Amino acid sequence: MARPDDTLSRPGFTPPYILERLREHGSPRQRRCAEATLTHDHSFRALRGPQAAERLPAASAPGRPARYIYTAEHRETLPGRLVREEGQPGIDDPAVEEAYRWLGATYRFFWEVFERHSIDAEGMPLIGTVHFGQDYDNAFWNGTQMVFGDGDGELFRRFTVAIDVVAHELAHGVTERESGLVYAGQSGALNESLSDVFGSLVKQFHRGERAAQADWLIGAELLTEAVQGRALRSMAEPGSAFDDPVLGRDPQPGHMDQFVVTQADNGGVHINSGIPNRAFYLAAQALDGYAWEVAGRVWYATLRDPRLSPDIDFAGFAALTVDNADRRHGRQSREEQAVRDAWRAVGVMP
Amino acid sequence: MSRVDDPHRPRLGPGSRLTIRREGGLAHFPGLAAPRCIEGDKCTPGQRRWLERLLGEVLEGGAVEASRTQAEGQPSGADRRVFRLAIDEPGEAAGGGADDTLPPRWTLIVDETRAPGSLVTLWRHGELGEEP
Numbered sequence: 451m452a453r454p455d456d457t458l459s460r461p462g463f464t465p466p467y468i469l470e471r472l473r474e475h476g477s478p479r480q481r482r483c484a485e486a487t488l489t490h491d492h493s494f495r496a497l498r499g500p501q502a503a504e505r506l507p508a509a510s511a512p513g514r515p516a517r518y519i520y521t522a523e524h525r526e527t528l529p530g531r532l533v534r535e536e537g538q539p540g541i542d543d544p545a546v547e548e549a550y551r552w553l554g555a556t557y558r559f560f561w562e563v564f565e566r567h568s569i570d571a572e573g574m575p576l577i578g579t580v581h582f583g584q585d586y587d588n589a590f591w592n593g594t595q596m597v598f599g600d601g602d603g604e605l606f607r608r609f610t611v612a613i614d615v616v617a618h619e620l621a622h623g624v625t626e627r628e629s630g631l632v633y634a635g636q637s638g639a640l641n642e643s644l645s646d647v648f649g650s651l652v653k654q655f656h657r658g659e660r661a662a663q664a665d666w667l668i669g670a671e672l673l674t675e676a677v678q679g680r681a682l683r684s685m686a687e688p689g690s691a692f693d694d695p696v697l698g699r700d701p702q703p704g705h706m707d708q709f710v711v712t713q714a715d716n717g718g719v720h721i722n723s724g725i726p727n728r729a730f731y732l733a734a735q736a737l738d739g740y741a742w743e744v745a746g747r748v749w750y751a752t753l754r755d756p757r758l759s760p761d762i763d764f765a766g767f768a769a770l771t772v773d774n775a776d777r778r779h780g781r782q783s784r785e786e787q788a789v790r791d792a793w794r795a796v797g798v799m800p
Numbered sequence: 801m802s803r804v805d806d807p808h809r810p811r812l813g814p815g816s817r818l819t820i821r822r823e824g825g826l827a828h829f830p831g832l833a834a835p836r837c838i839e840g841d842k843c844t845p846g847q848r849r850w851l852e853r854l855l856g857e858v859l860e861g862g863a864v865e866a867s868r869t870q871a872e873g874q875p876s877g878a879d880r881r882v883f884r885l886a887i888d889e890p891g892e893a894a895g896g897g898a899d900d901t902l903p904p905r906w907t908l909i910v911d912e913t914r915a916p917g918s919l920v921t922l923w924r925h926g927e928l929g930e931e932p
Contacts (some may be wrong), residue, residue: 573818588825590845593876622878633878641878669827682827698831714821720828 478683506748509573510536513772515557515577518567519549519563522582529595530579545580549598552616553578559652560624563742564750569623574622589615591622605677607698612671613656615682619647624766629758633764634762638719643726647749650685651742661734661741667691686726686729704728704765705760726764732792739786748775768793806829810855810906816840816892818855820923822912836923846930853931854918855885858910872901883919885893 487528510516514616520530521543533546540547553576560566568574577595586599589609598609610616622645625631631641646668654664668762671683679692679700688702702724703709709725712718734741751774752758758770772790779785793799812818818838840848887906910919921927 588879588881589878590826590879592880609826618826619879625892626876626878645878692829694831696831697829698833701828701830714823714833715828716824718828720826 453479478509488746493507509570509575510568512567512573513561515554517550517553517557518575518577519546519553520577520579521546522579522752524584524600524641526583526586527645528582528592528597530578530581531575545598545600545608548608548610549578549596552610552613553596553620555613555656556617556620556639556652559648559655559742563651563655564748566624569620570627574623577609578616580608589619591626593618593626596620596623601672603674605674606672607674609672612669613655615669615672617652618645618668619646621648624648625753627768628753631758631762632760633716633719635719636722637761638716639724639768640722640764642719643730644749644753644764645699646683646723646727646745648728651746655742659740661738661745664741666731681726682721683724685724685727688728702727704796725798727769729768729792729796729798732795733761733789735789736788742744744779748778748785748789751778764798768798772799807813810859810887810907810908812840812855813889814841815849815850815889816852816887819886819888821884821886822881822923823884824879824912826879834925838928843928844930844932847928848930849931853910854916854922854929856915858885858919859908861914861916865931867919878913883908883910883912883923884908899912900926905922909927 458634515536517534517536518529518532519534519591520527520528520531521533524619528637533543534541534550542548555719557568557576560568569577579595580598582597582599585602587601587606588607589596589598591597596616598616598619599606600608622641625641625644631637631639631644647714649668650664650666653659654661657664669686670680670710672681672682673692677692677697678694679697681691683700683702684691688704689700689701689708691702693699703722705728706723706725710718710721712721712790715721730745733748734745737744748771752767752770755770758767772786772793775783775786776790790799808811816842819835820838821833821834821835843851885908889905912920918929
């Protein structure tokens with residue numbers, strides 16, 4: 451396997467991890483995945499075609515989502531071809547059906563728990579594109595819509611399979627609209643953590659789980675059996691989600707003592723998010739019951755708090771959650787104490 | 801200013817090292833973040849010209865030099881993946897040896913969906929082209 455920082459010599463370099471893996475196993479599927487990259491268009495793929503925002507349908511009525519699912523047909527053009535919209539019958543495509551269903555579940559969560567009408571609170575259509583790229587192993591929010599790859603089938607399944615991953619991406623839209631948290635460093639890690647918090651809450655809400663019953667994993671369905679891991683992240687035990695020869699070891703810390711200073715990953719936004727993730731988990735566990743009822747509402751109120759600056763750090767965010775718990779439940783209430791204790795346990799508050 | 805004189809235009813000499821990293825995405829996997837390095841002295845002049853042309857193409861396609869990303873803002877969205885390309889000159893370090901503590905003299909960040917296919921192929925397969 452290629453080692454990190456391998457120096458690559460002419461005429462090429464040490465083959466990347468994925469090709470090593472393909473060469474080792476050499477199944478037709480794996481060879482096809484490798485060859486797919488050779489068919490990439492040499493022009494700038496995503497710049498083609500109108501952006502979804504240019505032809506957004508009208509906002510929906512309060513309490514009703516407006517879902518529009520497109521297929522990129524394995525190209526990288528957005529939004530792609532519309533294949534299912536709100537109210538239309540289902541089609542024989544699991545990725546389309548999952549995207550439609552999980553976006554609906556996420557809308558329902560935000561509406562029924564927070565009375566929030568979609569991403570912008572004004573009924574913004576929920577646009578998702580599936581089958582993005584060839585064996586594309588990622589999902590993202592592009593500022594307008596959600597995008598889901600099919601995964602390579604070797605390490606990752608299709609990214610629509612996990613309700614919390616779909617909700618995670620939609621929640622990025624909510625955070626962007628509400629706070630504009632800068633996507634770098636500690637504010638970026640908070641941005642990521644909020645998507646994990648709401649992603650996990652959507653899953654728990656959909657399943658009717660209490661905090662003590664939840665697995666607190668993100669993307670538990672995404673990794674294939676070939677991977678030594680159980681999810682992308684663990685909110686309960688950051689750093690324990692995977693330890694795999696190809697993916698490496700889950701790098702998330704769960705305490706400020708292990709805070710990772712790095713330039714990679716926008717300053718570790720997906721790494722240090724483990725710290726606020728664990729704080730939320732601890733608060734929810736201490737309060738018991740359904741996590742969205744108290745802890746979830748405190749975090750949501752904090753996200754909407756006008757004092758939340760785009761470049762806020764962990765300590766500033768923690769102080770705001772404690773203050774919002776105080777405002778909602780009273781000073782030195784059980785709820786305020788649980789939130790404060792959670793931030794203390796992860797080393798953010800003294 | 802002509803393109804030849806453009807100070808932002810990347811240059812690759814025999815003493816240069818080009819590092820390509822793929823960063824970002826829904827989760828951070830250390831095993832998938834290994835950089836790919838190309839040593840200038842192990843490339844032919846034609847291959848270095850091919851790389852320079854590719855880097856110029858990336859720059860013209862909307863990539864931003866890392867030093868300018870703060871001022872110009874990041875692309876909107878989240879969980880997007882990017883390629884981070886850096887050129888440094890290991891031989892310029894004291895004693896002539898490589899010194900990875902020195903910052904690269906040129907760094908470029910390009911959104912994955914804006915990257916030319918030849919860059920993706922280079923990262924995945926290590927396939928270098930050659931220009932006359």
